Amino acid sequence: MRKPVIIAVAGGSASGKTTVVKEILDKLDLKDVEIIKHDDYYLDQTNLSMDDRIKINYDHPSSLDNDLLVSHIDGLLKGHAIDCPTYNFVTNNRSAETRRIEPKKVIILEGILILTDSRIRELSDIKLYVELDDDTRFIRRLQRDIAERGRTVESVIDQYLNTVKPMHHKHVKPTKRFADVIIPNDYKHSVAVDIIVSKIKMILGEDK
Numbered sequence: 219m220r221k222p223v224i225i226a227v228a229g230g231s232a233s234g235k236t237t238v239v240k241e242i243l244d245k246l247d248l249k250d251v252e253i254i255k256h257d258d259y260y261l262d263q264t265n266l267s268m269d270d271r272i273k274i275n276y277d278h279p280s281s282l283d284n285d286l287l288v289s290h291i292d293g294l295l296k297g298h299a300i301d302c303p304t305y306n307f308v309t310n311n312r313s314a315e316t317r318r319i320e321p322k323k324v325i326i327l328e329g330i331l332i333l334t335d336s337r338i339r340e341l342s343d344i345k346l347y348v349e350l351d352d353d354t355r356f357i358r359r360l361q362r363d364i365a366e367r368g369r370t371v372e373s374v375i376d377q378y379l380n381t382v383k384p385m386h387h388k389h390v391k392p393t394k395r396f397a398d399v400i401i402p403n404d405y406k407h408s409v410a411v412d413i414i415v416s417k418i419k420m421i422l423g424e425d426k
Contacts, residue, residue, distance in 0.1 A: 235328050255329060
């Protein structure tokens, strides 16, 4: 099997990374793809109480088990299957279940902090950064966290002001300089998606 193409997709919380990835996959028309979410690699916090878990700064690079992720990427590149952890946002902890992932032609790594680790950047063939203004991202995050993660309005606002916003400007936004392509998500970006798809096909040798 040809070495998988590794694509790292970063950007602020609720910037639309998943939407951009879907557009790429739709145009790529490639079924042999696997998406790995960086969120699933939050550190295991079984030893902490719920009160202590809530206090953790999940927007800081230290909250993530990048050593495990790097070893998993390396394994996939060598043709080995991995058991990817899964994260439960309601309990603020890893789930007991894992997800078996086999090597695929394209592996997409998605997460706000995915470009902060130099080892992950070096393993990535294409690095993307999805950008959206702060106000729109906050509104999207508020709606998502209430609907999907069981959060209250007050808790989302408090987390955004105390950790999400300052950490975005300190750790997430600066990683734009590592991106091969920066995609503004406040209007159509079909040209950028077409360029990315063409690059993927070229790497895969499917551009003829």
